[in-house]
Amino acid sequence: MSHHKLEARSLYFSYPDGHEAVKNVSFTIYHGESVGLIGANGAGKSTLLMLLVGILFPSRGEVLVGDVRLTKKTLPAIRQRLGFVFQNPDDQLFMTTVYDDVAFGPRNYGLDEDEVKIRVEKALEMVGIPHLKDRAPFKLSGGEKRVAAIASVLSMQPDILIMDEPTSALDPKSRRRVITLLKNFKHTKIIASHDLDMVFETCRRVIVLNEGEIAADGMAEEILFNKELLESCGLEIPLSLQNCPVCGAFKYKSI
Amino acid sequence: MHMADALISPAVGGTMLAATAGIAAYSAKKVQNDMDESKIPLMGVMGAFVFAAQMINFSIPGTGSSGHLGGGMLLAILLGPYAGFLTMASILLIQALFFGDGGLLAYGCNVFNLGFYTCFVAYPLIYKKLVRKGVNPRSIFVGSMVSSMVGLQLGAFSVVVQTLLSGKTELPFGQFLLLMQPIHLAIGVIEGLATAAIVTFIWRARPEILERVAFGKSLGGVPIKKVLTGLVVAVVIVGGLLSWFASTNPDGLEWSIERVAGTAELETPDGIHKIFSEIQSKTAFLPDYGFKTDQDDVQNLPAVEDEEAWPSVDAGTSVSGIVGGAMTLVLAAFMGWIINISKKKRGKAVV
Amino acid sequence: MSNIVDSLYNIRLLDDLARKKTFIHIIHPLIKLLTTIVYVAVLVSFERHEVSALLPFVFYPVFILSFAEIPVVPILKRVLLIEPLIIGIGILNPLFDNYSVVFGDIVVSRGWLTFLSIFIKCSLAVTVSILLVATTGMDKLALALRMLKIPRILVLQLLLTYRYIWLLIEEALRMMQAYSLRAPGRKGVKINDLGSFLGQMLLRAFDRAQRIYQTMSLRGFTGEYNAGDISKIRFRDFVYFAAWSLFFIIARIYNIAVLIGALLTGVGR
Numbered sequence: 001m002s003h004h005k006l007e008a009r010s011l012y013f014s015y016p017d018g019h020e021a022v023k024n025v026s027f028t029i030y031h032g033e034s035v036g037l038i039g040a041n042g043a044g045k046s047t048l049l050m051l052l053v054g055i056l057f058p059s060r061g062e063v064l065v066g067d068v069r070l071t072k073k074t075l076p077a078i079r080q081r082l083g084f085v086f087q088n089p090d091d092q093l094f095m096t097t098v099y100d101d102v103a104f105g106p107r108n109y110g111l112d113e114d115e116v117k118i119r120v121e122k123a124l125e126m127v128g129i130p131h132l133k134d135r136a137p138f139k140l141s142g143g144e145k146r147v148a149a150i151a152s153v154l155s156m157q158p159d160i161l162i163m164d165e166p167t168s169a170l171d172p173k174s175r176r177r178v179i180t181l182l183k184n185f186k187h188t189k190i191i192a193s194h195d196l197d198m199v200f201e202t203c204r205r206v207i208v209l210n211e212g213e214i215a216a217d218g219m220a221e222e223i224l225f226n227k228e229l230l231e232s233c234g235l236e237i238p239l240s241l242q243n244c245p246v247c248g249a250f251k252y253k254s255i
Numbered sequence: 256m257h258m259a260d261a262l263i264s265p266a267v268g269g270t271m272l273a274a275t276a277g278i279a280a281y282s283a284k285k286v287q288n289d290m291d292e293s294k295i296p297l298m299g300v301m302g303a304f305v306f307a308a309q310m311i312n313f314s315i316p317g318t319g320s321s322g323h324l325g326g327g328m329l330l331a332i333l334l335g336p337y338a339g340f341l342t343m344a345s346i347l348l349i350q351a352l353f354f355g356d357g358g359l360l361a362y363g364c365n366v367f368n369l370g371f372y373t374c375f376v377a378y379p380l381i382y383k384k385l386v387r388k389g390v391n392p393r394s395i396f397v398g399s400m401v402s403s404m405v406g407l408q409l410g411a412f413s414v415v416v417q418t419l420l421s422g423k424t425e426l427p428f429g430q431f432l433l434l435m436q437p438i439h440l441a442i443g444v445i446e447g448l449a450t451a452a453i454v455t456f457i458w459r460a461r462p463e464i465l466e467r468v469a470f471g472k473s474l475g476g477v478p479i480k481k482v483l484t485g486l487v488v489a490v491v492i493v494g495g496l497l498s499w500f501a502s503t504n505p506d507g508l509e510w511s512i513e514r515v516a517g518t519a520e521l522e523t524p525d526g527i528h529k530i531f532s533e534i535q536s537k538t539a540f541l542p543d544y545g546f547k548t549d550q551d552d553v554q555n556l557p558a559v560e561d562e563e564a565w566p567s568v569d570a571g572t573s574v575s576g577i578v579g580g581a582m583t584l585v586l587a588a589f590m591g592w593i594i595n596i597s598k599k600k601r602g603k604a605v606v
Numbered sequence: 607m608s609n610i611v612d613s614l615y616n617i618r619l620l621d622d623l624a625r626k627k628t629f630i631h632i633i634h635p636l637i638k639l640l641t642t643i644v645y646v647a648v649l650v651s652f653e654r655h656e657v658s659a660l661l662p663f664v665f666y667p668v669f670i671l672s673f674a675e676i677p678v679v680p681i682l683k684r685v686l687l688i689e690p691l692i693i694g695i696g697i698l699n700p701l702f703d704n705y706s707v708v709f710g711d712i713v714v715s716r717g718w719l720t721f722l723s724i725f726i727k728c729s730l731a732v733t734v735s736i737l738l739v740a741t742t743g744m745d746k747l748a749l750a751l752r753m754l755k756i757p758r759i760l761v762l763q764l765l766l767t768y769r770y771i772w773l774l775i776e777e778a779l780r781m782m783q784a785y786s787l788r789a790p791g792r793k794g795v796k797i798n799d800l801g802s803f804l805g806q807m808l809l810r811a812f813d814r815a816q817r818i819y820q821t822m823s824l825r826g827f828t829g830e831y832n833a834g835d836i837s838k839i840r841f842r843d844f845v846y847f848a849a850w851s852l853f854f855i856i857a858r859i860y861n862i863a864v865l866i867g868a869l870l871t872g873v874g875r
Contacts, residue, residue: 261724296766303767303768348764448800451801
């Protein structure tokens with residue numbers, strides 16, 4: 001299924017103030033992969049994600065979705081296949097009911113109302129919130145908002161899910177729920193986060209960004225155990241992988 | 256500043272609603288044709304911002320009091336006249352519905368008073384002229400101040416005119432004007448201060464936001480003549496039509512009701528009256544309370560010349576009015592009570 | 607700051623009430639909107655001194671309050687908050703017009719009658735507007751507006767404003783709390799701080815608007831907004847509208863209160 005492939009070819013991006021946020025970034029993500037994108041604050045994660053979905057365009061290099069190059073022209077077709085979940089669900093849920101928010105995408109692609117209904121119900125089912133469909137987004141809890149935002153993207157039936165900090169500012173229970181959801185999705189996934197424990201649980205592959213450049217790209221269990229690498233990039237070994245803080249006992253054997 | 260439903264007549268309310276709808280339709284067309292679609296969420300969020308900003312009180316220097324932003328001028332400056340006007344319209348609608356500020360019938364008056372004068376008069380004719388020579392804190396201050404004051408003065412004047420045309424109060428034109436204009440001069444100064452403070456901050460922090468509005472090819476020019484001509488035509492037509500209705504004594508709506516109902520006057524027609532007097536002889540609990548005879552001498556009080564609209568108040572009707580009014584209220588309360596009780600019973604039965 | 611909390615509470619309350627499913631709630635939103643407009647239009651068409659004929663109009667709000675299971679106290683509180691404004695203008699009437707009117711043995715200034723009339727009209731008009739939203743909700747009202755051929759873009763913009771009021775008021779509240787903790791005993795924000803206080807808030811609003819636009823365009827938004835199907839007006843909706851309109855018109859033509867009074871006092875012609 002080569003058409004689900006997402007490829008970045010030597011991407012560069014500078015902001016108008018001259019700050020070079022992304023430098024020479026290349027990778028290919030294949031169908032069904034789940035990839036964690038990690039890096040310190042300001043490492044360029046969000047910028048990179050915006051380049052992938054065509055909110056920003058690279059100053060050099062290109063993004064290919066399937067075998068189609070991302071340009072202003074191909075944007076509408078490509079965006080249908082990419083589902084981008086923003087960090088702040090309040091930006092993503094802007095309608096007055098959850099239903100209307102989840103229906104927003106399908107309606108914009110001109111589906112008839114019966115099909116929209118099927119899609120909305122399916123998406124709400126997938127994230128387990130059919131009971132919230134008539135609620136106002138601003139009255140949901142943080143965790144509910146987050147999964148509603150994910151549903152608003154699932155209803156477009158994207159091939160690739162891209163998420164910016166899906167577990168930030170969630171209480172433990174809501175966080176667990178989101179992690180369980182993510183693990184169950186069969187989509188190709190790209191998850192940008194500081195929550196390395198979550199990345200460890202949900203992603204098999206990890207890309208480390210440091211000051212706009214790729215510092216490492218490999219299997220999660222290799223990278224997330226690499227103390228020197230992580231610390232040099234302003235990160236640390238996930239808590240779940242650190243030795244016991246009380247007795248110092250090893251939780252996992254280093255690989 | 257908000258015009259209330261209770262102060263206007265249907266004719267004035269209807270005329271202003273029509274005028275506002277016309278300007279809104281024109282603005283919507285402008286916005287849709289000329290702007291990029293990213294302005295739509297911006298208008299939405301700006302509307303919410305003005306709402307939130309109105310909650311922030313600030314202390315007014317030299318006085319012990321505090322004031323808050325109105326936002327009409329700010330919206331025009333940041334979004335341009337068309338998008339600013341539309342945003343003001345949605346703010347006012349939400350205020351009318353959720354907070355009872357203004358009302359549904361007075362909605363047109365309010366959008367006109369608070370949105371039209373700021374966006375289509377004060378902004379293009381004053382603010383833009385004053386700031387054109389160069390954007391700097393001084394020109395922003397002078398521009399915001401003068402345009403806010405003028406905008407509010409026009410709005411206040413408009414309130415006075417609309418109220419008096421509606422004829423729902425006894426206030427003489429002069430006194431009302433003398434009351435409204437100075438108050439709104441003070442409010443205008445406060446509005447100007449707040450607007451200037453915010454615009455200056457934005458100009459320092461993110462000048463491109465102001466430049467986009469000021470020099471954007473689509474948002475810059477207001478064909479003020481076109482807008483005004485269209486408006487005047489609309490008001491004359493609608494106002495003319497409605498006042499024609501209204502001129503039929505005592506007012507337009509009643510005239511049309513007469514037509515519909517086929518009755519000529521407000522007095523109880525015979526059919527109903529007959530039935531009533533039959534029932535009433537049986538039901539009246541104060542049958543000897545003799546107001547029937549009083550009717551003729553009550554009107555001996557000297558009548559004021561300009562009072563054609565003042566109906567003959569007779570004591571009989573008045574007492575009936577008071578007793579009946581009280582009974583009406585009791586009935587209404589009783590109805591509510593019964594519905595509540597039966598609802599609760601049904602609720603229990605289901606549970 | 608209490609007014610901020612109060613506004614938040616008010617919006618939230620009305621929104622919650624609108625999610626009920628009573629028989630008033632399921633009446634078509636356009637019908638409820640039109641009925642309310644007819645009500646207000648008939649109400650304000652009365653002469654400025656009319657008092658008793660206005661009273662039968664109490665039935666409509668009472669009917670809705672009861673059937674829609676709306677709590678009376680918060681609605682009345684909201685209405686009372688508006689009254690000072692109307693009293694401000696209305697109270698001048700007795701000053702300017704002290705021509706006397708005789709009611710049996712009582713002599714009152716005519717200005718007071720006008721004042722009372724304005725007061726009642728205002729209370730009723732405000733009550734029914736708030737009840738409209740409390741039984742319909744902003745999303746359904748938007749539907750009604752679309753049926754009235756209001757451009758979709760305007761309706762979308764209205765919905766966005768409504769949606770983000772909640773968020774921005776909360777933000778304003780947090781900022782105000784942080785400010786007042788560092789400026790004790792102050793009545794409001796200092797005018798010198800106002801620019802950066804509201805300016806910061808405004809810049810964040812701008813950024814938010816941009817992000818919202820991004821999430822919209824990622825989901826295929828190109829400036830045309832498709833809001834889905836409009837629900838149909840059913841027969842019972844027509845009946846509701848027709849029945850109330852008829853009542854309003856009858857109450858406009860006949861002074862029902864006086865008729866009832868006549869029944870009780872035996873005052874005929």
